Each structure stands twice: as structure tokens, then as C-alpha cells.
Amino acid sequence: MEQCAHCGDSCVDETVYHKEMSFCCNGCKTVYELLHENDLSYYYELERTPGVSPREFEHKFDFLDNPSISEKLLDFNDEQTSVVSFVIPAIHCSSCIWVLENLNKLQPAVQVSQVNFPEKTIRITFRSDRISLKDLVLLLSKIGYEPYISLEDSNKKDRVIDRSLIYKLGVAGFAFGNVMFLSFPEYFEVNEFWLDRFKPLFRWLMFAFSVPVVLYSAQDYFISAFKGLRSKILNIDVPIALGILVLFVRSTMEIVFNWGTGFFDSLTGLVFFLLVGKFFQQKTYNYLSFERDYRSYFPIAVTRLSGTSEEISEEQIEVYEIKKGDRILVRNNELIPVDGILIKGNALIDYSFVTGESEPVARKSGDKIYAGGKQQAGVLEVEVLKPVEQSYLTQLWSNEVFDKDYRSIFQSLTDSISKRFTIAVLGIAFLSTLFWLVYDPYKAFNVFTAVLIVACPCAIALAAPFTLGNLLRIFGRMKFYVKEASVIEKIAAVDTVVFDKTGTLTSGNGHHIIYEGVALTQEETEILNSTLRASNHPLSRSLYEMLKVNNIRTLDAFEEQVGKGIEASIDNQLIRVGSYSFVSEGDTSEQLPLTTANKTAVHISSNHLYKGCYVFQNHYREGLSEVFGSISEDKEVVILSGDNDGEREHLEHLLPKKTKMYFGKKPEDKLAFIKKLQSQGKKVMMVGDGLNDAGALKQSNVGIAIAENVNVFSPACDAILDAGQFEKLTDFFQLSKRGMQIIKWSFVLSLIYNIVGLGFAVSGHLAPVVAAILMPLSSISIVIFTTVATRFYGNRIFKINKP
Amino acid sequence: MSIIYVLLSISVIVALGFFIAFVVSVRKGQYDDTYTPSIRMLFEDEIVKESKKDQPIETNDKH
Numbered sequence: 001m002e003q004c005a006h007c008g009d010s011c012v013d014e015t016v017y018h019k020e021m022s023f024c025c026n027g028c029k030t031v032y033e034l035l036h037e038n039d040l041s042y043y044y045e046l047e048r049t050p051g052v053s054p055r056e057f058e059h060k061f062d063f064l065d066n067p068s069i070s071e072k073l074l075d076f077n078d079e080q081t082s083v084v085s086f087v088i089p090a091i092h093c094s095s096c097i098w099v100l101e102n103l104n105k106l107q108p109a110v111q112v113s114q115v116n117f118p119e120k121t122i123r124i125t126f127r128s129d130r131i132s133l134k135d136l137v138l139l140l141s142k143i144g145y146e147p148y149i150s151l152e153d154s155n156k157k158d159r160v161i162d163r164s165l166i167y168k169l170g171v172a173g174f175a176f177g178n179v180m181f182l183s184f185p186e187y188f189e190v191n192e193f194w195l196d197r198f199k200p201l202f203r204w205l206m207f208a209f210s211v212p213v214v215l216y217s218a219q220d221y222f223i224s225a226f227k228g229l230r231s232k233i234l235n236i237d238v239p240i241a242l243g244i245l246v247l248f249v250r251s252t253m254e255i256v257f258n259w260g261t262g263f264f265d266s267l268t269g270l271v272f273f274l275l276v277g278k279f280f281q282q283k284t285y286n287y288l289s290f291e292r293d294y295r296s297y298f299p300i301a302v303t304r305l306s307g308t309s310e311e312i313s314e315e316q317i318e319v320y321e322i323k324k325g326d327r328i329l330v331r332n333n334e335l336i337p338v339d340g341i342l343i344k345g346n347a348l349i350d351y352s353f354v355t356g357e358s359e360p361v362a363r364k365s366g367d368k369i370y371a372g373g374k375q376q377a378g379v380l381e382v383e384v385l386k387p388v389e390q391s392y393l394t395q396l397w398s399n400e401v402f403d404k405d406y407r408s409i410f411q412s413l414t415d416s417i418s419k420r421f422t423i424a425v426l427g428i429a430f431l432s433t434l435f436w437l438v439y440d441p442y443k444a445f446n447v448f449t450a451v452l453i454v455a456c457p458c459a460i461a462l463a464a465p466f467t468l469g470n471l472l473r474i475f476g477r478m479k480f481y482v483k484e485a486s487v488i489e490k491i492a493a494v495d496t497v498v499f500d501k502t503g504t505l506t507s508g509n510g511h512h513i514i515y516e517g518v519a520l521t522q523e524e525t526e527i528l529n530s531t532l533r534a535s536n537h538p539l540s541r542s543l544y545e546m547l548k549v550n551n552i553r554t555l556d557a558f559e560e561q562v563g564k565g566i567e568a569s570i571d572n573q574l575i576r577v578g579s580y581s582f583v584s585e586g587d588t589s590e591q592l593p594l595t596t597a598n599k600t601a602v603h604i605s606s607n608h609l610y611k612g613c614y615v616f617q618n619h620y621r622e623g624l625s626e627v628f629g630s631i632s633e634d635k636e637v638v639i640l641s642g643d644n645d646g647e648r649e650h651l652e653h654l655l656p657k658k659t660k661m662y663f664g665k666k667p668e669d670k671l672a673f674i675k676k677l678q679s680q681g682k683k684v685m686m687v688g689d690g691l692n693d694a695g696a697l698k699q700s701n702v703g704i705a706i707a708e709n710v711n712v713f714s715p716a717c718d719a720i721l722d723a724g725q726f727e728k729l730t731d732f733f734q735l736s737k738r739g740m741q742i743i744k745w746s747f748v749l750s751l752i753y754n755i756v757g758l759g760f761a762v763s764g765h766l767a768p769v770v771a772a773i774l775m776p777l778s779s780i781s782i783v784i785f786t787t788v789a790t791r792f793y794g795n796r797i798f799k800i801n802k803p
Numbered sequence: 804m805s806i807i808y809v810l811l812s813i814s815v816i817v818a819l820g821f822f823i824a825f826v827v828s829v830r831k832g833q834y835d836d837t838y839t840p841s842i843r844m845l846f847e848d849e850i851v852k853e854s855k856k857d858q859p860i861e862t863n864d865k866h
Contacts, residue, residue: 094842101843117839166829174822178815198807205811 006032007144008049027054031143035099038106043099050095052144061141061149063301064134066316073133073149075123081111082128086147088140091120100145107131107139122147165282169275172217175209176268182206183265187769203255206264214248218271220278236418236461239425243456244271250449263453266771270458273779281465281485302337303329305381322384330380336373338388342366344381349373413489413740414464417747418457425455432762443764450766454757459750459778463743466783470790471739478798479722480732487718490702492736493683497631498674498696500688501641501651504706506620513543517604517612524606526553527575531568534558539602540566540577543614565603576605584610623727625654630730632656636682640665640673640696671695687721687729731797738793745789746782753778 003009005021006028016023023029031051035043043050064070076083090096097115100122104110109131113124122145126136140147182202185195218241225241228234244267251262304315305327314329319337322328327343330336336349347363350373360376363369369382429451436444468485475482482488499505520528530553532544558568565578576583583603603613631637638660639651645663652661665673670686674696677684686693686700689707697703697718704719706726721729757774760766828834 094845097839097842098846101846115839116836117842118836163829163834166834167826170822170825170829174818174825178818201811205815 003049004028004051004053005044005049006051007053008051009053025053027144030054034106034143040099040102040105043095046095046098047093050093052090052092054142054144054146061134061137062303063316063318064132064137066301066318069301069316069318070133077128080127080129081125082133083123083125084133084136085121085123086137086140086149087119087121088145088147089120090145091115091117091122096145099143103139106143107136110136165275165279168217168220169272169279172213172268172272172275175213175217176265176272179206179209179264179268182209183261183768183772186261187772199261200255200258203261206262207252207255210248210251210264210267213268213271214244217275218244221274233415234419234422235415236457239418239422239455239457240274240461242422243452243458246449246452247456250453261768263768263771265768266453266775269772269776270456273776274458274461277462277465277783281469303331305329319388322387324384324387326384328382328384330375330382334375336369336371336375336380336382338371338382338384339386340369340382340384342369342380343383345379347380348376350376413743414460418460421457421460425451428455428758428762436764440764447762447764450761450764451758453771454761454766454774455754456775457750457754458775459753459782460747462779462782463746463750463786467739467742467746467786467790470787471735471794474735474790474794474798475719475732478728478732479725480719480728481721482719487702488736488739490683490718491685491733492740494635494685494702494733496636496638496677496682497685497687498638498640498677498700500670500686500693500696501639501647504687504689505624505639514615515612516615517610520604520606520611523573524575524611527568527570527573527606528577528604530555530570531558531566531575531577534560534566534568539616543602574607576608577602579603580613620654621723621726625656627727627729628655628659631733632658636660638662638677640670642666642670667693667695671699674699728798735793735797738797739790742786742789742793746786749785750778750782753781 003022004024006023009024016026016029018029018032021032023032028051031054032044035041064073071077074082074084088100091100097117100115101113103113103124107126109127111125111127113122115122124136137147137149182205185202186199221237221241221244224235224237228238247263247267247270251264251267254260254262301316301318302322304317304322305312306315322338328338328340342363342365344365347367347369348360349363349369350360361373368385371388429448432451433444433448436447465485468488471488472482472485475488529544532540534555553570555568556570558566560566561578561582564582565576567574567576569575576585580601580603583605585608601613601615604611628637637656637658639655639662641647641661641663642665645661648661648663651659662673670693674684674686678699678701684700685702685704686696687704687706688697689705693703693705697705702718704721706721706723721732753774757766757771760770760774
């Protein structure tokens with residue numbers, strides 16, 4: 001099998017040869033030529049087969065002709081120059097950066113283009129008097145970098161980038177460095193004249209540096225601790241906030257009353273390290289946007305038809321401007337954005353997005369069609385019944401599940417440990433204070449504060465973010481993209497796994513097709529194939545691809561009846577392909593339909609004689625039995641499908657006996673089913689494929705979306721799994737559990753540090769130097785330990801299981 | 804001996820100067836993307852090399 005020189009896919013259907021190189025399609029070849037002609041062939045030297053095959057985009061960006069829409073997309077615009085930013089999901093390697101930043105070689109009107117690789121965005125400055133926004137978008141699409149323009153972008157001017165964390169980190173780091181310098185002389189406790197003389201000055205300077213750290217850099221911890229206490233939860237931020245506060249108060253008192261230097265070095269260091277951990281955490285999962293709602297899937301604009309029947313004018317309007325009674329045009333492969341009545345055109349709508357049913361539905365003019373379907377055959381004219389906000393799909397999405405922040409109910413491992421930890425620390429602090437009150441009252445305050453300082457769970461707070469952050473990276477490398485760290489904790493706790501069928505267990509492409517009935521003659525097969533070739537129905541196309549008979553003949557007659565089938569004839573040989581009722585019309589024999597109830601089948605008759613049918617069997621993902629087998633060892637496995645139960649037998653044969661199966665479930669039913677499981681105390685993971693499962697995905701404790709193309713499809717879920725990695729699902733479970741173990745070990749490790757520190761504190765010997773050494777040491781060793789441990793387990797689990 | 808005051812104020816001013824430079828650079832968006840520049844840096848040379856490669860071809864045509 002040859003590999004395409006542009007995109008690296010294997011050339012399956014056709015191979016296009018050009019300059020001794022092979023391409024999988026004409027699109028790839030065109031891009032290659034375009035780049036080659038413009039001296040951009042370095043693109044192919046930088047990385048091997050870096051390209052992305054361009055997709056069809058005709059008319060797709062017509063809405064950019066509407067100035068009010070394109071105006072909204074621009075970041076900046078004056079008479080001559082415009083600046084625009086796009087999200088381009090196809091950006092994936094250094095070649096992409098290179099070619100996109102050299103756009104002006106292809107189009108001189110582009111002045112500057114700059115790529116932000118982690119965010120997959122490009123910012124283009126161009127001469128708007130020489131090229132329109134639409135042409136720019138078309139140029140990008142032509143070379144395979146089709147921008148992703150969604151409704152969200154159209155009001156992006158309100159979006160502000162939050163950089164507060166990096167400021168806080170900067171302030172803390174700045175203060176930490178300076179305080180370290182200033183406190184250094186006193187570490188050695190030399191009684192020198194000069195030092196003694198300038199001690200107060202040094203100390204007050206340190207105080208001055210620490211004030212912004214406590215008031216600004218550490219404010220998140222105080223806020224979070226306050227919120228936690230108000231809702232009566234002792235979260236990890238409570239002891240941290242307490243520690244910071246006590247550090248600051250005691251240090252200030254020390255310098256006011258001239259007792260000592262205080263712990264400003266430890267204070268600033270502590271906040272700095274905590275913020276570094278937080279920064280790391282934020283960086284790790286900034287790169288994937290998950291929180292997209294239904295609006296991201298809708299087209300940004302539609303074509304509205306207006307005028308009289310003789311003179312129809314087309315006009316591009318924003319989706320939100322659609323009103324009841326409008327007539328809109330829906331082109332092939334476009335999503336229907338609103339509920340409406342079909343006026344003109346043959347509708348063949350793929351509702352798999354909404355209902356999960358994989359076969360497209362045919363609709364005649366006059367029928368009602370619902371939002372969320374994808375038109376698959378030609379152009380439609382639709383009269384709008386309800387605007388976007390009230391359509392069926394929008395209502396499904398505005399289900400309460402999507403509003404409720406159910407995360408607060410979940411108690412993470414860190415929180416449950418910190419609860420006990422805080423109680424223990426306060427206990428020790430009070431007990432030791434009591435002891436010293438009796439024994440030596442002067443030391444009592446000293447000891448009380450020292451205990452709270454040394455017990456500040458900096459290391460515990462870092463253990464979870466670093467372990468889980470590392471796991472997120474390892475998962476990401478295995479093409480399993482997890483939204484946030486707490487999801488891994490939830491994965492480790494899951495005891496019930498619910499799978500959707502269509503698109504989740506079955507792969508989107510490739511059917512198993514079996515013929516049942518009387519064998520067709522050679523001639524009949526040829527006629528059948530010629531007929532199928534002329535048809536646009538997806539089933540015809542799949543069947544045509546499978547048959548692959550080369551002898552194509554010209555049909556004498558051809559008629560396609562929407563929703564029924566096709567009739568065609570050559571040399572008085574009549575053939576009918578389609579549903580049973582259509583095909584068996586006028587059948588004189590007593591031939592009964594074969595046992596294909598509830599199965600997707602295409603029936604054939606020749607000269608009014610029923611022949612048989614092609615049964616479409618879903619193609620299940622590789623490793624399905626193995627994955628189910630190992631998951632069902634310690635978890636409950638359920639299949640919830642929107643499809644009919646035609647596949648039940650087949651699935652029962654494939655999957656372990658314990659697997660429960662439910663068919664014909666609508667999206668609302670799925671949601672309710674998950675709720676029911678949860679009310680029984682189950683921790684449910686839902687594995688689904690898309691929008692139709694969105695409610696269930698969101699309701700479940702962990703919602704995983706399986707996507708063939710991770711960049712394009714990311715509904716409201718907790719994690720996205722690349723479809724090709726389905727068989728590794730068990731490994732992800734395993735590694736999540738290991739992660740939890742690593743966190744527990746780090747807790748033990750940091751407890752040891754705390755006990756050592758407490759030894760100093762309780763006995764009243766906590767010198768500033770000891771605190772300044774102990775606290776960073778514990779933090780750094782925890783970071784190193786978690787990094788090494790996660791790497792080790794990551795490598796082991798994924799290496800052993802590699803074929 | 805008051806030199807120490809001078810030195811201290813200078814050191815604090817220098818430190819503050821760097822801090823302000825940091826804040827300004829963050830505000831300008833220099834920290835928004837810390838990855839792409841590291842790759843972009845490697846391109847520059849190659850582009851120069853390529854344009855050199857092109858130039859002789861053009862001049863050959865003219866002569």
C-alpha cells in the first residue's frame with residue numbers, strides 16, 4: 001500500500017501520481033503543487049508527510065460575504081489593514097507552523113501571520129483592501145487548514161485573557177528572591193556590629209516585600225478556604241491559608257517586638273512553590289477546549305431566501321436572526337439549525353447527532369424536520385417553525401444537567417485527607433500549647449505558631465496536582481484527553497461503565513455486509529452495481545464500494561423514490577433495490593422476506609422476482625471483547641443504545657455474559673438511566689460518541705466521548721478518547737488507580753517531613769533556618785517523587801500492553 | 804556607612820525595574836505562547852538558505 005506524500009494516509013481508493021510521488025487524492029496533489037510552485041516545498045522537508053487532506057468547502061464560507069458577520073470576526077479593522085484570529089484544528093506539527101507563517105508567499109496581501117501552537121490558533125494581519133476575509137479563509141481551506149469558525153467566535157470581543165496567575169507568580173517569585181537575600185545574613189547568627197545595626201532595616205524591608213505576597217499572591221487560598229469553611233468543608237486550602245496567616249502574623253510580631261527575624265523567607269517561598277504547582281496545573285490542560293455547547297456545532301450563518309417565486313434572492317444571515325416563517329436553504333452536508341417544514345428538495349437526514357440512529361431518514365416536502373440533523377442529499381428549502389433558541393436540540397441541551405455544577409458534590413482524595421490532617425494539626429497545636437503553658441508559658445505562643453507553620457501542607461497540596469498533571473500528559477500522549485485532574489480520581493473510583501453503541505462500540509466507517517437469499521447471476525450483479533453507482537443513498541454507496549464490479553453499464557431507465565428504493569432497467573432486465581415492501585411489489589411468487597426484521601438491509605428483486613437482501617452488520621471496534629472482558633472483571637458493564645435491538649444476538653455472542661443491554665433508548669432515557677444508577681450509589685462512567693449522549697455524558701460521574709477526529713469533535717464531556725485507542729481503555733483505568741496510589745505514598749512522604757518538623761516545633765526549637773530548609777525541601781522532593789513514579793508506571797503499563 | 808542605604812535603595816530599584824519589565828512583558832502577551840517561538844526560532848535560518856538557493860536561479864535567467 002502506498003503512502004500519500006502529502007498527508008501520510010495510505011492510498012486506498014485511488015492513487016494519483018505526480019512527479020514520481022503518490023497522493024491519496026487530488027486534493028492532496030493540488031496542495032502539493034500549490035506549495036511547490038510558491039517555493040514552499042521546505043514544508044515537506046521539515047516533517048515527513050505533514051499535510052492534511054483538504055476537505056470540501058464549497059459555499060461553506062459564503063456567510064463571510066455578509067459584512068456584519070465578518071466584521072464581528074475581526075479583531076481589528078481599519079480602512080486598509082485588518083487583523084483576524086482563527087482556530088485551526090489541523091495544526092499539528094512544525095511544518096504547519098512554518099507554512100502558515102509563510103502565508104504571504106502564497107498571498108501577498110497577507111502581511112503577518114503568527115501561529116500559537118498550543119492553542120492551535122493563527123493571527124493574521126492582512127490588507128483588507130486587497131483580499132476579503134472570505135478569500136483568506138478559502139485560501140487556508142485550500143491548503144488543508146480550514147479554520148473552525150463557530151458562533152462563539154462572533155462575540156469574542158468580550159473575551160478577556162486571564163493572566164492573573166502569572167502576575168501572582170511573578171510577585172511571589174520577586175518577593176521570594178529579595179527576601180532570601182535580605183534574610184541570608186541572619187542565618188548564620190553572627191553578632192557583628194554592622195549586622196546588628198541594620199537588622200531592623202533588613203527586617204522591615206522583608207516585611208514590605210511579604211505584604212503583597214500575602215495580600216495579592218495568596219488571595220486565592222484565603223478565598224477558597226473561606227468558601228470551604230462557609231460550606232462546612234475542610235478543604236486543603238484551609239490549613240494552607242491558616243499556615244500563611246500564622247506565618248505572617250508571627251513574623252510581624254517577631255520584628256515588632258524584636259524577638260527575631262521572623263519567617264518571611266519561608267512565607268514567600270511557600271506561596272511561590274504553591275503557585276508554581278498551580279501554574280503547572282493550569283498549563284497542562286489549557287490546550288483543549290472542552291466546554292463547548294450546542295452552539296459550537298451550529299453553522300454561524302444560514303442562507304435565507306426572500307422575494308417572490310419568480311425572483312428569489314439569497315442572503316446570508318446570522319443564525320440568531322432566523323425568525324419564524326423564514327425560508328432557509330440547507331446545502332449538502334450542512335447541519336439543520338432550526339426546526340422547520342420541508343418545502344422543496346429530497347431530504348435524507350442523518351440524525352445520528354441527536355438520536356444515535358445511524359441510518360439516515362428520508363423526508364418529503366411538507367414533513368417536519370428537526371434541528372440537529374445533517375442533510376445528505378442535495379439542497380433543501382425549509383420554512384422555519386421555531387427560532388434557534390426554541391428548537392428541539394436546544395431544549396435537550398438546556399436540560400438542567402448542563403447548568404448544575406455537580407462537581408462540588410465530589411470530594412477528592414486530597415480534600416478527604418486534608419480534613420483529617422487539619423483536625424490532627426489543630427489537635428497537636430492545642431495539646432503542645434497546653435503542655436508548654438504549664439511547663440513554660442513564655443514558649444507557649446512560640447510553639448503554637450511553630451506547629452501551625454511547620455504543618456502547613458504545602459507538599460500535600462502539591463502531590464495531587466503534580467501526579468495528576470503528569471498523568472494527564474501521559475494520557476494525552478496516548479490520545480486520551482482528560483479535561484481536568486479531578487477526572488482521573490473519578491476514573492479510579494468508577495464501578496459501573498455504560499457504553500453507547502452506535503459510533504462508540506461500532507466504528508463510523510466500514511460495514512460488514514452479508515448477502516442472504518438466492519444468488520445473483522453475473523449479469524444481475526453488474527446491473528445492480530450500475531444502479532447503485534447512480535444512487536446517492538449512503539447504503540447504496542457502501543454497497544457499491546463493497547461489490548466493486550468493474551463492468552459498469554449504461555442504464556436505460558433509472559428512478560429513485562425517496563424513502564423506498566431505486567428502480568432501473570437495462571435491456572428489459574428490470575431491477576429494484578430498496579425496502580422490502582417496495583421491492584416485492586408485483587412479486588408473483590410466494591417468496592417471503594428473509595429473517596431480517598430490525599436489521600438494516602437492502603432488498604433486491606429482478607424482473608419482479610424477489611432475490612434476497614444484503615444485510616448490513618455493524619463493524620465493531622477492534623479489541624471489543626477483550627476490553628469488555630477485562631472491564632467486567634471488577635465493574636458492571638451496560639450497553640445503552642438508541643438503535644433497535646437487531647444486533648442483540650451478535651453482541652451477546654461477542655461480550656461477556658454479565659453485560660446488560662438496553663435498546664431503543666432516546667437521549668432523555670439515557671440521562672434518566674444514568675440518574676437511576678447514581679441514585680443506587682453507583683459511580684458511573686458513560687462512554688458515548690456525541691451530542692445525542694451529551695445529557696448522559698454530563699450527568700455521569702465521568703463522561704468519555706469517543707471521537708474519530710479528536711480535533712473536531714469535543715462535546716461536553718470529561719474526557720475525549722481517540723477512537724483508535726479504544727482497546728487501551730483498560731490501561732487507562734489501571735494507570736488512574738496507580739496514580740491514586742502514588743498520591744497516597746506522597747502523602748506518607750510529606751507526613752514524614754511534617755513529623756520531623758513537628759519534632760522541632762513542639763520542642764520549641766524551630767529556628768527560621770530550619771523552616772527555610774525544611775519547607776522547600778519537602779516540596780521539591782514531592783515533585784521529584786511524583787514525576788518519577790508516574791513516568792515509571794506510565795511506561796510500564798503502556799509498554800507491557802503494546803502488541 | 805550611609806553607603807549601605809544607597810546600595811540598598813539601588814538594589815531595590817533595580818529589582819523593581821526588572822519586576823516592572825516582567826509585568827509589562829506579560830501584559831503584552833509574551834507569556835501567552837511559550838512554545839511556538841522555540842520552534843519558530845529554528846525556521847529563520849532555513850528560510851534565508853532557501854531564498855539564497857532561489858536567487859542564483861533568477862539571476863541565471865536574466866543573463
